[in-house]
Each structure stands twice: as C-alpha cells, then as structure tokens.
Amino acid sequence: xxxxxxxxxxxxxxxxRISILNCDYTxxxxxxxxxxxxxxxxxxxxxISISSIKxxxxxxxxxxxxxxxxxxxxLHIVPSQPGDSAVYFCAAMTDDYKLSFGAGTTVTVRx
Amino acid sequence: xxxxAQTPKHLVRGEGQKAKLYCAPIxxxxxxxWYQQVLKNEFKFLISFQNENVFDExxxxxxxxxxxxxxNSPCSLEIQATKLEDSAVYFCASSRSAPxxxxxxxxxxxxxxxxxx
Numbered sequence: 001x002x003x004x005x006x007x008x009x010x011x012x013x014x015x016x017r018i019s020i021l022n023c024d025y026t027x028x029x030x031x032x033x034x035x036x037x038x039x040x041x042x043x044x045x046x047x048i049s050i051s052s053i054k055x056x057x058x059x060x061x062x063x064x065x066x067x068x069x070x071x072x073x074x075l076h077i078v079p080s081q082p083g084d085s086a087v088y089f090c091a092a093m094t095d096d097y098k099l100s101f102g103a104g105t106t107v108t109v110r111x
Numbered sequence: 112x113x114x115x116a117q118t119p120k121h122l123v124r125g126e127g128q129k130a131k132l133y134c135a136p137i138x139x140x141x142x143x144x145w146y147q148q149v150l151k152n153e154f155k156f157l158i159s160f161q162n163e164n165v166f167d168e169x170x171x172x173x174x175x176x177x178x179x180x181x182x183n184s185p186c187s188l189e190i191q192a193t194k195l196e197d198s199a200v201y202f203c204a205s206s207r208s209a210p211x212x213x214x215x216x217x218x219x220x221x222x223x224x225x226x227x228x
Contacts, residue, residue, distance in 0.1 A: 034216045036216070036219075041221065041222075042221050042222075043115070043202050043204070043219030043220050043221045043222055044202075044219045045219070046216045046217075046218070049216055087152065089152075089154075091216075096167055097142065097144075097159060097166070097167070097206075098144065098156040098159060098167060098169075098170070099144075099146075099154070099156065099216075100156075101153070101154040103152045103153060104152035
C-alpha cells in the first residue's frame with residue numbers, strides 16, 4: 001500500500017513563478033520527511049528535509065511546510081528556474097531509516 | 112570519492128540467469144541501502160546495512176535475492192534465476208551516520224538498469 005502519495009503527476013510553471021508540490025502520507029509513525037529531485041538516468045538528489053517537530057524549513061529557493069494534523073507536506077520553489085525541470089519525490093522515514101517514496105511529480109518550467 | 116558508484120550502468124540477462132550488481136559507497140559512510148525502481152517512478156526498499164551487518168532486510172525477496180557488504184569491497188546485490196519482473200533500475204545509497212542525524216538524508220548512486228529478457 002502506498003503510504004506516501006503525490007497526487008499530481010505533473011506540474012507546469014512559468015519561469016520566475018512559484019512551484020508548489022504537494023504530498024500526503026498515511027503512516028502517523030513517519031517523523032522525518034525529505035524531498036528529492038531526479039533527472040533522467042541519474043539517482044535522486046537530496047533537496048531539503050524536515051523533522052516532524054517543525055512545521056517549516058527553508059533553504060534558499062526551497063521551503064518545505066509540514067502540517068502534521070493533516071498529514072500533509074508541500075514544497076515551494078520560488079522563483080522557479082529552467083534547471084528545476086525534473087521529477088520531484090516526496091519521501092518519509094520512521095526510525096528504521098528506510099524511505100517510503102511517493103510516485104513523483106514531473107515539474108516543467110516554461111521560459 | 113564523494114559519489115556512490117554503481118556498476119554496471121546497464122545489465123541484460125536472459126530469464127533464469129544470475130545478475131550481480133555492485134555499489135561502492137562514499138568513503139566513511141557506514142550505512143548502505145538498496146532500492147528497486149520497477150515502474151517509472153515507484154521505489155521499493157530492499158535492504159540496508161550498517162557497515163557489513165544487515166540492518167534491515169524486510170524488503171528482500173529472500174528466495175532469489177541476496178546482498179553483502181564486506182570490508183574493503185564494494186557492496187553487492189545478487190539475483191539468482193532472474194525473472195522478467197526483476198527488470199528495474201536498482202539504486203544504492205549511502206549515509207555517513209544514521210540518516211536522521213544528518214541533514215542530507217542519504218546520497219544515491221545513479222543506478223543499474225537491469226533488463227531481463
């Protein structure tokens with residue numbers, strides 16, 4: 001069963017605007033969340049993470065928001081750049097260190 | 112080096128043949144993880160190691176899959192008697208410490224694409 005869900009398979013955004021990617025989870029034992037970016041024929045690259053004791057973490061153009069009561073997190077990218085075009089994966093972890101991944105959202109940044 | 116090195120990049124096997132994949136974690140990293148990406152975007156955890164010890168093998172199909180991480184050697188994932196359904200990209204990842212104590216999750220290699228024909 002898919003414990004981490006990314007319900008939007010794709011997102012198209014204009015360069016310079018904000019990209020918002022959403023992720024929902026069902027397992028209340030998840031307490032650490034990560035976003036990865038993936039280009040074709042490459043492995044996922046870590047972007048940003050958040051612990052369940054926080055509700056926001058920011059790193060440059062990337063901000064992750066966590067709403068524990070709703071079991072929802074989102075990734076904001078602002079401003080979006082052409083190099084941001086990739087597949088973005090939401091992932092969650094319990095204390096066993098293994099990641100449960102969402103199905104990914106393909107982001108296309110239009111010039 | 113500062114990358115997780117996976118070899119080979121591509122591997123083609125006839126159904127029933129053995130497949131062996133290799134992963135050299137980043138030097139100094141003590142945790143190694145294997146994931147299988149079967150469909151285009153679906154990752155499945157297989158097994159993790161802490162140094163040469165199995166940490167979690169709950170994702171491994173034990174009948175045909177085995178893995179090792181021996182000192183001074185690349186880690187390996189071996190599939191005996193491959194089946195068509197084993198066709199996937201296999202990713203290895205490593206982490207210096209327990210992944211939640213660092214800020215970077217863990218670092219993935221670029222994967223080995225296994226095609227079973």
